[in-house]
Amino acid sequence: MRRCLLPHGAVGPVMTAAAWSEGSFQSEQVPTRGSSPGTPKPPPSSCPGSLECLGRLVESLSARFQRLEVEHAALRGCLEELGLLSLEAVDVRVHKTNFAAARHAHPCSWEATLTDVLMTRETRELMLQTARCAGPLAARTLGASCRSSAGAVELALAGLGNLAPRALYVCGGRDGQRCLNSVERLPPSPREG
Incomplete structure (x- = not known):
């Protein structure tokens, strides 16, 4: 089985069709010296740009992203249970940060709000x-x-x-025998007149 370098310097196997069909695929990740699993680095030039290597890279990043999502949700839950932070406060902060980044990326020169x-x-x-x-x-x-x-x-x-007028106006109508062309002004409450 061939090997490819993963983004954080770990060495992992390249999945081949034969290995997949045999079920002999085993994931090995051995960090290289000077790299930490938490800091992704671009693959070195020695890694061929093969689809297998890129597929492995995507799988690795996807797994790390899922772990971070789980840790993030657990941390938010713990902080909320302790009463130190509400989920709404985090959402507000995220919104403000994203809005500030959008304003910075697309400055506006309006003179009035x-x-x-x-x-x-x-x-x-x-x-x-x-x-x-x-x-x-x-x-x-x-x-x-x-x-x-x-x-x-x-x-x-x-x-x-x-x-808005504080009265009800009734215009025209029919009394059963003839059309009325009158206007009646009625107060909104019986006390007013």
Whole structure:
């Protein structure tokens, strides 16, 4: 059986069709001097770029990745059980890190943020109309998802109450014999009149 070098310097067998059919495949990994199993290194130039060697490399990396996933899940579980960390806190940190990396990779030269646009005197009407068209639930969702926009959303929601009439209007209708062309204004509660 031929051997190929694995990424972290270990020597492993190359799986051949004959070895597979015979069931004589045995995995051996012997770290070389100066390498540690935790630090992958690119295969040296002496490793032929054969498909067998590359397949073994993929298998090795896949197994290491699966071990790391299991260890990661166990560590998160232990930290949560001890009350030192919540799973949500880890997810938030991962999201913030990924978002910062995306912003760094794709810088933006905008001069104003969404909050700036929604809060300025000239464009405050924009937030009011956005809240009016999208509805209070969608506006509250924006306020909950972005702390800096929460103030603009609350101002817009307060302004929505002033825009909506506080009465029910009934226009036209039919009384059974003729069409009505009148308008009735009804208060929202019986106490108002």
